[in-house]
Amino acid sequence: MWNRPRFDLKVRLTLRVAAISAACFAAISAYFLVTADSAAHARIDGIAAIVAKTLELQQGKVQWVASPRSDFPNLDPVSAHVMTPGLCLGFRSPSGDMLQRFCSGAPAPASPPPQAFAAFYRSLFDPGREAARPVIVRGTKLGETVVSVDPAVQTAEAWHEAGRLMIALAIALPLLCALVYAALARALRPTRMIGNGLERIAAGDLTTRLPPFDLAELSAIRDVFNHLAESLDTALAERSELTRKLIALQDEERRHLARELHDEFGQSLAAIRALAASARQTAAQDCPGLLGECDSIARTATGMMETLRGALFRLRPPDVDELGLVASLEGLVSGWNGRSRGQTRYDIRFDGAFESVPASVSANLYRIVQEALTNAAKHAGATSVSLHLTMAESEIALAIEDDGRPNEAAVKSGMGLLGMRERVAALRGRLSFETGPHGSALRVSIPLAAADRQALEHAA
Structure with a gap:
C-alpha cells in the first residue's frame, strides 16, 4: 500500500497562510502597478491636451496680429511649466514629420530596477507609449502634439513603488509566519496530549482520560475519546469475565474428561493387561503357540496406558x-x-x-x-x-x-x-x-x- 508523506499540521497551516498572504501582497502590488501606469498615462494625456490647446491659441494669435511673425509651433512657453524628468514634448505635422521636439534629461536612478522586473513591466504595461492630441484651428488640422515619458524613468518609478511593497512583504511575511506558527503551536498543544492518550489506549491502559480543553473542537474530541475509553474498558471487562468463565468451564470439562478416562478407559486397559497375563498362563500350559499373541496384547495395553497417562497429564495437570x-x-x-x-x-x-x-x-x-x-x-x-x-x-x-x-x-x-x-x-x-x-x-x-x-x- 502506498504511504503518503506526512507533514506537521502547524507547518502546513503556516505555509498556507504564507501562500495566501503572499498572494494578497502580489495582488496589492499588481493593483499599485496598474494604478501607477494608469496615472502616468492620464498625466501625459493631460499634458498633451494642454500643449495642443496652447498651440491652438498660438495659431489664433498669429492670425489676429496684423504683421505676425511666423514662429508656430513654439513649445518653449509650455515646456517651462510641464516638463518633468524623462518627459518629451513634440509637434508632428499632418505628413508625419516631427517639426519640433523637447526632452528633459533623466538622472540615473539611485537603485535601478532589476532586469527581470524591467522586462516583466515592459511586457505588461508598454512604458514610453505616446499620447497624441490634434491641433485644430477653424476646422483645419494643423498637426498633433506628442507627449511621452522615457521608458526607463517610468519603469524606475514603478519599481520604486513596488519595491516598497516588497520590502514590507519581506519584513511582514516572516513575522506573520512566526506569529501564526506560535499561535497554532499553542492552540494545537492539546493534540499531543490526545496522541499520548491514544498511545496509552493502544497499549491497553483503558483508564486513560483526557482533561477539558479550551477549544470547542478539541473538547468534542475529548468527550468522544473518554466515552470510547469507558466503553472499551467496560467491553473488555465483560469479555474478560466471559473468557474467565469459559476457561474455567474448559478446565472443569478437562478434569471431568480426565476422570472419565482414568476411571473407565484406565480400568479397561488394566483389565486387558490382567486378562492377557491370565491368558498367557493358560496358554503356557495348554497352547504354547498363543504365548506370542498374549505378549503382544500385553505390550499394546501397556503402550496405551502410557499414552493415556500422557493425555491425563495434559488434561489434568498437577495441582x-x-x-x-x-x-x-x-x-x-x-x-x-x-x-x-x-x-x-x-x-x-x-x-x-x-x-x-x-x-x-x-x-x-x-x-x-x-x-x-x-x-x-x-x-x-x-x-x-x-x-x-x-x-x-x-x-x-x-x-x-x-x-x-x-x-x-x-x-x-x-x-x-x-x-x-x-x-x-x-x-x-x-x-x-x-x-x-x-x-x-x-x-x-x-x-x-x-x-x-x-x-x-x-x-x-
Whole structure:
C-alpha cells in the first residue's frame, strides 16, 4: 500500500497562510502597478491636451496680429511649466514629420530596477507609449502634439513603488509566519496530549482520560475519546469475565474428561493387561503357540496406558495451588525433557518470588507454558527451548524462545495460540509471537494489578 508523506499540521497551516498572504501582497502590488501606469498615462494625456490647446491659441494669435511673425509651433512657453524628468514634448505635422521636439534629461536612478522586473513591466504595461492630441484651428488640422515619458524613468518609478511593497512583504511575511506558527503551536498543544492518550489506549491502559480543553473542537474530541475509553474498558471487562468463565468451564470439562478416562478407559486397559497375563498362563500350559499373541496384547495395553497417562497429564495437570507455580513448571519441563529423549533440550529459569501469585493466575500461566511447549514440539523442530519467567514490580513477564523454524501460519491458525491469547486477555495482559531466521519467540506480559483483580474475581 502506498504511504503518503506526512507533514506537521502547524507547518502546513503556516505555509498556507504564507501562500495566501503572499498572494494578497502580489495582488496589492499588481493593483499599485496598474494604478501607477494608469496615472502616468492620464498625466501625459493631460499634458498633451494642454500643449495642443496652447498651440491652438498660438495659431489664433498669429492670425489676429496684423504683421505676425511666423514662429508656430513654439513649445518653449509650455515646456517651462510641464516638463518633468524623462518627459518629451513634440509637434508632428499632418505628413508625419516631427517639426519640433523637447526632452528633459533623466538622472540615473539611485537603485535601478532589476532586469527581470524591467522586462516583466515592459511586457505588461508598454512604458514610453505616446499620447497624441490634434491641433485644430477653424476646422483645419494643423498637426498633433506628442507627449511621452522615457521608458526607463517610468519603469524606475514603478519599481520604486513596488519595491516598497516588497520590502514590507519581506519584513511582514516572516513575522506573520512566526506569529501564526506560535499561535497554532499553542492552540494545537492539546493534540499531543490526545496522541499520548491514544498511545496509552493502544497499549491497553483503558483508564486513560483526557482533561477539558479550551477549544470547542478539541473538547468534542475529548468527550468522544473518554466515552470510547469507558466503553472499551467496560467491553473488555465483560469479555474478560466471559473468557474467565469459559476457561474455567474448559478446565472443569478437562478434569471431568480426565476422570472419565482414568476411571473407565484406565480400568479397561488394566483389565486387558490382567486378562492377557491370565491368558498367557493358560496358554503356557495348554497352547504354547498363543504365548506370542498374549505378549503382544500385553505390550499394546501397556503402550496405551502410557499414552493415556500422557493425555491425563495434559488434561489434568498437577495441582498448581498445592505444588506452587515454580515446582509445577519445573515438573512440566522435566517431563518434556524425558519425552524428547535428548532430541530437544528444555530449560527454565525464574527471576523473582512467585509464592504470592494467585492460584488462578498460576494455573493460567501453567496452561500457557504447556501450550507453548506443545506448539514448539509440533511445529518448530527445535533443538533448544528456553523459558524465562520474571516477577517485576508491576508485571509478570514470560518469554519462551526456541531455535527452530516454525511454520508461522500453522502456529497462528491453530487453536493453541488462540487459547493462549484468550487466557492472556482474561488477565488484561499482552501477548506477542515473533519468528525469525534463528527461531521464534513468544512473550507474555501480565500486569500485577490485573492478576490481583483476577484473584478477587476467582475468589468471588
